[in-house]
Amino acid sequence: xxxxIVIGSQWGDEGKGRIIDFLAGNADIVARFNGGDNxxxxxxxxxxxxxxxxxxxxxxxPQTICAMGAGMVVNPRVLLEEVDHLTQLGxxxxxxxxxxxxxxxxxxxxxxxxxxxxxxxxxxxxxxxxRRGIGPTYSDKAAxxxxxxxxxLNKDVLHQKLDRILDHANxxxxxxxxxxxxxxxPIQHAFHAYANRLQPYITDVGxxxxxxxxxxxxxxxxxxxxxxxxxxxxxxxxxxxSHPTAPGALLGLGIGPQHIRRIIGITKAFQTRVxxxxxxxxxxxxxxxxxxxxxxxxxxxxxxxxxxxRRCGWLDAVLLRYTARINGFTEIALTKLDILTxxxxxNICVAYQSGEQQFDDxxxxxxxxxxxxxxxxxxxxWEEDLTKIRTWNDxxxxxxxxxxxxxxxxxxxxxxxxxxxxxxxxxxxSPSE
Ligand code: IMP
Numbered sequence: 001x002x003x004x005i006v007i008g009s010q011w012g013d014e015g016k017g018r019i020i021d022f023l024a025g026n027a028d029i030v031a032r033f034n035g036g037d038n039x040x041x042x043x044x045x046x047x048x049x050x051x052x053x054x055x056x057x058x059x060x061x062p063q064t065i066c067a068m069g070a071g072m073v074v075n076p077r078v079l080l081e082e083v084d085h086l087t088q089l090g091x092x093x094x095x096x097x098x099x100x101x102x103x104x105x106x107x108x109x110x111x112x113x114x115x116x117x118x119x120x121x122x123x124x125x126x127x128x129x130x131r132r133g134i135g136p137t138y139s140d141k142a143a144x145x146x147x148x149x150x151x152x153l154n155k156d157v158l159h160q161k162l163d164r165i166l167d168h169a170n171x172x173x174x175x176x177x178x179x180x181x182x183x184x185x186p187i188q189h190a191f192h193a194y195a196n197r198l199q200p201y202i203t204d205v206g207x208x209x210x211x212x213x214x215x216x217x218x219x220x221x222x223x224x225x226x227x228x229x230x231x232x233x234x235x236x237x238x239x240x241x242s243h244p245t246a247p248g249a250l251l252g253l254g255i256g257p258q259h260i261r262r263i264i265g266i267t268k269a270f271q272t273r274v275x276x277x278x279x280x281x282x283x284x285x286x287x288x289x290x291x292x293x294x295x296x297x298x299x300x301x302x303x304x305x306x307x308x309x310r311r312c313g314w315l316d317a318v319l320l321r322y323t324a325r326i327n328g329f330t331e332i333a334l335t336k337l338d339i340l341t342x343x344x345x346x347n348i349c350v351a352y353q354s355g356e357q358q359f360d361d362x363x364x365x366x367x368x369x370x371x372x373x374x375x376x377x378x379x380x381x382w383e384e385d386l387t388k389i390r391t392w393n394d395x396x397x398x399x400x401x402x403x404x405x406x407x408x409x410x411x412x413x414x415x416x417x418x419x420x421x422x423x424x425x426x427x428x429x430s431p432s433e
Contacts, residue, residue, distance in 0.1 A: 002261035003209075003219050005249045006333075008226030009265035009323045011235075011273040012244075013301070013310060015335030016266045017041030017057040018418060020222050022426055023264075028217035030058025031067040031209055032224060033252030034242040036107055036137070037078045038130040039224035040304025044421040048089070049298045053305060055082045055098065056222045059091060065212075067205045070103035071242060071252020073137040074149065075112075076194035100198065101205035101254070102150035108162065109187050110169035111136040117177040127238055128275030130305050138241035140165065149202050152195040162191055206254025213259040221249040227265075227323040228366060236367045238277025246327040265329035265412070267320060269337045269402075272310040274303050278369040281313040281349045281376075288312040290343060299336070299421045314347045314376060317409040322362050324410055333416035334406070337399060338386040338425075346381040346402070349374035350409060379405065387420040392429055 004023065008014045021043045024030050037053035043060050044050075052059070054074060056066040068074060079100075086093040111133030118135070119126055129135060140146040147165060151158045163184065170181035209219055225244040228234045233245065243251065246263045250256065270291050273279045283291070291312035293300030301310040323329075340346060352359045352372035359372070382396035389395055395403075395417075403414050417427040 003213055003221060003255070003259040004262040004264065005221040005223070005246050005260065006264050006266060007223040007246055007249075007327050007329070008244060009267045009320055009327070009329070009332070010226045010271060011228045012039075012224070012226040013272055013274065013303070014226060014266040014268045015418060016223065017043045017052070018421060018423070019264070019266050019333050019335065019416060020057040020220060021045075021060055021423060022416070023220055024058035024061040024064055026218055027058060027061070027064055027220040029065045029067055029209060029212050029219045030056040030061075030222055031069055031205065031219060031253055032056045032222045033069040033071045033249045034244050035224035035240060036073040036132060036134055037075050038132045038134045038240065038305060041224075042298055042304055042421070044298070045423055050089075051304055052082060054079050055086065055093065058220060058222065059086060059093060059098070062092070065097055065099065065208075067099040067208060067253075068101060068104055069205045069253040070101040071248060072101070072104045073107050073134060073141075073242075074100065074104050075107035075133065076152075076198055077190070080194065080197055095200035098201055099203045099205055099208060100149050100201040102148065102153075102202050103254070104149045105137050105141045106147045106149060106151070107133040107137045108147065108165055108191070110166050110182060111140070113182060114169055114172065117173065117179060121177070126276060128277075130303075132305070135241045149198070152191075152198050153202060155192060155195060158191060158195055159188060162188060209253050210255050213255070219259075221253060223249065227326055228319060230326070233326050234366065235277045235369070238275065263328055263330045264416075265320075265324060265327060265332045266335060267315075267332050267406075268335050269315060269340050271313045271316050272301050274306070274308050274310045278366070279311055279313060280352065280369050280372055281316045281374045282311050283313040287343070291339060293339075314349050314374070315406065316349045316374065317406065318349060318352050318360065318362065318374075319366065320406075320410055321360070322366060324412060329412055332406070332410065332412050332414045333418070334403060334414050335418045337403075337417055338419040340381060340399075340402070341386060342381060342383055344381045346379045347376040348379060348402070348405060348409075350377045351375040377405075387425060389419055390424070390427060392427055395427070
């Protein structure tokens with residue numbers, strides 16, 4: 001019966017893909033519930049690195065059904081490219097295994113072009129979006145003029161709705177952004193071809209997940225992005241337009257809360273952010289460069305989707321306590337602990353300071369963090385390479401102390417610790433279930 005929900009506890013890029021891949025070994029369904037191809041999940045199996053933007057990372061495990069829920073925004077071109085890529089690699093991404101909710105919204109070239117135009121408008125101030133059309137597609141959804149996957153099932157409806165979206169966007173291009181309008185014909189043509197291929201994938205994902213849970217199956221809900229990018233509860237306006245949180249999983253799949261077993265907060269051992277917005281523990285210079293890596297490894301801190309270098313800094317326990325509260329985390333999975341080897345000094349932010357006052361929690365949410373400076377607690381790093389360690393007892397005492405400090409600061413147990421990108425580079429402290 002259990003539903004396990006995997007959520008990013010920071011600003012995305014916490015390493016959710018590799019933890020999902022690990023947990024998906026025991027799952028019947030892996031279901032994504034928010035966002036679109038703004039996400040980038042990397043999963044390393046032997047010498048192959050799978051980079052996925054839309055399709056749930058669980059697809060790499062052969063026994064899973066993978067679903068994309070109603071809360072997602074899906075670019076059909078990208079989806080089909082991923083299907084083809086996985087198929088070439090010998091991974092089954094057929095409609096028997098991959099399901100798309102009839103209620104998921106579709107990203108069109110009008111939405112991606114609008115995202116770019118809005119970002120380029122200097123007066124508005126840049127958010128640093130991924131320019132994948134995420135914001136404009138969710139805007140159309142809220143305005144009730146969006147295109148949904150179910151519209152691919154009826155060519156006349158598809159033509160009509162797409163026409164309206166393109167006309168609307170073209171009016172904005174001509175009158176507001178002073179750009180050339182989009183040529184509607186090739187877009188219509190492409191969407192009719194997408195419809196032919198995607199129709200067999202479209203289904204009622206909520207009912208699929210519900211039935212599996214009622215029949216004692218295990219479902220893993222895979223969040224994209226992170227809690228601090230949540231539209232309501234993140235660092236607004238520097239957020240994405242969806243809900244990458246545990247309640248977002250229920251809403252984005254179309255199920256109730258009765259089956260929840262674990263809510264796992266995936267937390268990188270340090271803090272990163274890509275795009276604009278507040279980041280109280282951001283480091284610069286040598287420390288940031290060490291945390292980021294050079295870009296030569298797939299796990300270095302450069303965006304999977306955009307290639308942008310990520311901003312890096314110390315783990316922020318104030319924000320982690322906040323995201324634990326928003327989501328109701330039952331536990332934490334800590335990723336990239338191996339990167340902290342030989343990082344000296346090694347700091348962790350335990351509270352915020354504003355004037356004479358110290359805060360353990362955010363007095364008024366995370367939108368305006370400018371009044372605060374982080375209270376940093378120095379810890380001792382370790383010299384040992386962690387990448388071959390598989391048990392808690394083999395971890396250097398300083399690494400154990402770092403983990404235990406996070407547990408004390410959050411009141412949550414850290415059950416999984418990843419020490420490298422490979423499938424087996426995990427220390428599992430779970431009680432046997
Ligand atoms: P959008 O989701 O493309 O609209 O971008 C809004 C903000 O969310 C920007 O700061 C992006 O960099 C950030 N963002 C979106 N998706 C991800 C992700 O998967 N990882 C990290 N940051 C993301």
